[in-house]
Amino acid sequence: MATYVDILKSEFPEIDTEVFEYITGVLDSGGADFEDGEEVYDAIGGLLQGSSADCKNEDDIRDICQLMFDTLKLTGITKKNKPFLPCFSNTHQIRSEPPIQPGLLFDLFSLLSSLSLSSFYSHTLHFQTVDARKLEKAEAKLKQKQGRRNERDSQKTTSPLVLEEASASQASSKKDSRVDLSGKNRSYDIRIENFDVSFGERSLLQGAELSLSTGRRYGLIGRNGLGKTTLLKMLASRSLRVPAHITILHVEQEVAGDDTAALQSVLESDTVREGLLKEERLLNARIANGTAEGMETVRLSEIYAKLEEIEADKAPARVCLCADLCTCFHREFSGGWRMRLALARALFPTNMLDVRAILWLENYLQTWQSTILVVSHDRNFLNAVVTDIIHLHSQRLESYRGDYENFVKTKEDRLKNQQREYEAQFQYREHIQVFIDRFRYNANRAAQVQSKLKLLEKLPELKPLEKETEVTLKFPDNFEKLSPPVLQLDEVEFYYTPDQRLFTKLSVSADLESRICVVGENGAGKSTMLKLLMGELTPVNGIRQAHRNLKIGYFSQHHVDQLDLNVCSVELLLNKFPGRNEEEYRHQLGSYGITGELATRPVASLSGGQKSRVAFAQMTMPCPNFYILDEPTNHLDMETIEALAKALNKFKGGVVLVSHDERLIRLVCKELWVCEHGNVQRVEGGFDEYRDILQEQFRKEGYL
Known part of the structure; x- marks a missing residue:
């Protein structure tokens, strides 16, 4: 039986290796969510069109996509034939000392009980282009499927709690999308222009811009409830367009305790290893019951080679954070250890598991080669780590070079200048208005009055500065003194x-x-x-x-x-x-x-x-x-x-x-x-x- 890989090689013998790996990755990881051949065409048709040496037309491409969907259906990994079995054709090596490449986005909340940070982490290795796209496609498909399921469930039962959802929108050009899909974008800089973020009916950001240059360390700050965590979730879910070759892993703000074994929780975060092991189990089961095809035994040999290459058998030993990790459950850890576990899940593929304290983290991140985006409310940490501050306020983002103390000083200077500019223009407007009011009905000054009116209309309208309200807390203390010992x-x-x-x-x-x-x-x-x-x-x-x-x-x-x-x-x-x-x-x-x-x-x-x-x-x-x-x-x-x-x-x-x-x-x-x-x-x-x-x-x- 021909597989979609056979079809792809037969119909497109001159296909670029990177495009081939991307397409097989999409079909491997997203096959469970394709409903028909048309969805396969929507996902990869454009790339197939560009890879056709004999200039196949659109109908030919659609027929080929339908044929590949049929092979997915026969092998049991389409939507109607669960389970969803991720398979990675472009696995990356995991060594004890992997090279660190530019492109890391990193955000932690309440990390190690030493920080007040939020939760977003993303790392990029230059050979992970295909993995990023597979993850993006799979996440999008699963999100749509979950949305449809939730909608059906809501029609059957009435939930006592209906939560608002976050959403994002941005202006983007077809050129940027084509460059991204083509795989030619190799920059690790991120620039998102003219985007909005909302939570329910509340607008959090309007016409905002975000620029992250590779190798710099950014601190995202702002008042509670303005949308810092929501912004990060929009980046992590790719609701805002992040270059496809940059992978994203989201560490939640609240790390909930559950009955997942801590060791397994970290091991499962390495999707490459887990995907290979799942596929190995499936193929072994098919071989055992005599239903395996010839190509599947070849594939099994490839999987064994890749598992050996990434030293999958040594993974548990590399993960152990403490003597009892292998038998402990998530819920048994203190808050700080839960955040260590979340960090371990984020960093496991790069083997960075020795984070013990804020002091260590400060020193470590100061030498980090890649890009960092951290949401923190610890000003000492920000002073020690970041090279730039991004301030979220008034539904926009403003960037400042330097650490937090420099941000405070620069912000005060900016506000003073803006206040002086506003006051100067206000006085100038008043001066012009006095002249207009005085000579409005003077025929001899009519031309001058008209000129002043036009000048007044052309002046840019400056709004008075919106000062953030001061936060006050009070702990009531209307009680009697107690004599020691208390x-x-x-x-x-x-x-x-x-x-x-x-x-x-x-x-x-x-x-x-x-x-x-x-x-x-x-x-x-x-x-x-x-x-x-x-x-x-x-x-x-x-x-x-x-x-x-x-x-x-x-x-x-x-x-x-x-x-x-x-x-x-x-x-x-x-x-x-x-x-x-x-x-x-x-x-x-x-x-x-x-x-x-x-x-x-x-x-x-x-x-x-x-x-x-x-x-x-x-x-x-x-x-x-x-x-x-x-x-x-x-x-x-x-x-x-x-x-x-x-x-x-x-x-x-x-x-x-x-x-x-x-x-x-x-x-x-x-x-x-x-x-x-x-x-x-x-x-x-x-x-x-x-x-x-x-x-x-x-x-x-x-x-x-």
Whole structure:
């Protein structure tokens, strides 16, 4: 039986190798979603037309596409004959030290519990042209199919929650599309002009432009809810046109815990290896039951050769992040380790799995050869890493050369110049208008008045500067003082399993004057210690003591998991604290920036930072006198982080804070606790001393 590969070689003997690999890749990876030969023609007909040495006409090409669809149907990989079996004819090599080529787009959110970053990562190797196109085609087809399925399902059942969807549109020329499809575009620069991005009926970007030059490191900043994450999703889904030879892998803003084995989660991210293994299993099954064709045994030999070439059998050993990774599930990891796992999934094909801390990442990314796009709210990280800032505001993107501090200075200078220009033109307009008003009815000055009127019409209309509203947060503190000791752990021992003791002889204390920041590596037990302080966990040995009038407000690093996403913010507070009127709930939410229609939107549709604000509103409504905050800045923009620091400093109760945001630590904390080696130690020199300790550790371990 002839396969579509045989047909392709027979009908187009002089076809270019790269075009051949692209077409076979499309049919391999997208075959499950083709409904008929016409869809095959839509996908590859144009390329076949250009590859025809004997100038086949359109009808000939359509007949050939129908014939290839029939072969797909017979081999069982069309839509009507699942499963979808990806097969990659242009696999790339995975070595322990692969060469790094230009073209990397990289975005992380809350990475390693050390940053407040968003989640978009894309890497490009110069020999991955076909893979990128296959992924793009498969993603588009699957998205359409899922949309049709969702539409059918919605007709059968009524969902209690209907979320708005993001969309993007842009002006593009046929010339650019042809160049992209031809495979002649080898530039790793990205330039997207005149594009719009919307979320539901809300316009996020209008007529925007985005330029990313290869080798530069960009920081995308802006207030919560303006569309940074949505923009990245539009890039990742290719709703905005990114050159086809640049591959994209999206790391979600929220890393949810599930029952997927951590090792398998990372291994599955290498689509080349997984595709080869799936095809190997299918072919072996066909050979075992005697239904295999001659070409399939040849293909199986090719697969074995490729698996050996990429050292597929060594992949599990390369992936292991820790001793227990192979038996752990996603949900069992702390927030920081979940983000490490997401990063491992993103970086696994390039074997970069040793990311341990923000300090290491700063040093590492400073030497990165490729392009980086990172959404971060950590100004110290931005100062250390980025070469350019992209500021999203007022439905547009503005670029600034330099780090974050340079952006602040340049932005202030720009605003001052714009203000001066506006004031000067305003005065000039007033001067002209005074002349017009004075001599409007003077016949002798009629010509001059007309001239002034024309001049006034020609002047460009400058709008007054739109100043961003200042973010304010307030933690209510209408409570009585509590005499020490307020909260303490004395000689506490704790473990989840006896063979792995997490704490031994842990002794710490805090009162209403405390401003304590807890730092330490992911998995060292910071969140566990907080739960011991709150009384959520019971010590195996030792004592927890708390004042009888102590009232703790807790902010979890996984606070989104604790919010009801199916209701609006007002209803969420009503369900949590019934018996008050709507005005009280709205006032509470308004204190944290959730105002107007934001308060009536489903919580699921809010941005990460807006969800954090809802969590703050929920936490503070009972008026606690002591706050325990676990990674509160993960999704907050810089202005809100500054406002949080001011609010905590004004608060009259106690604060224990787990954070890796250097700015927040320096603004708030009076004590620094380091959680490591089964205990908690106070660092007298504060964050500077802790940073020096980390630097020295990395040098000894060879990371710097």
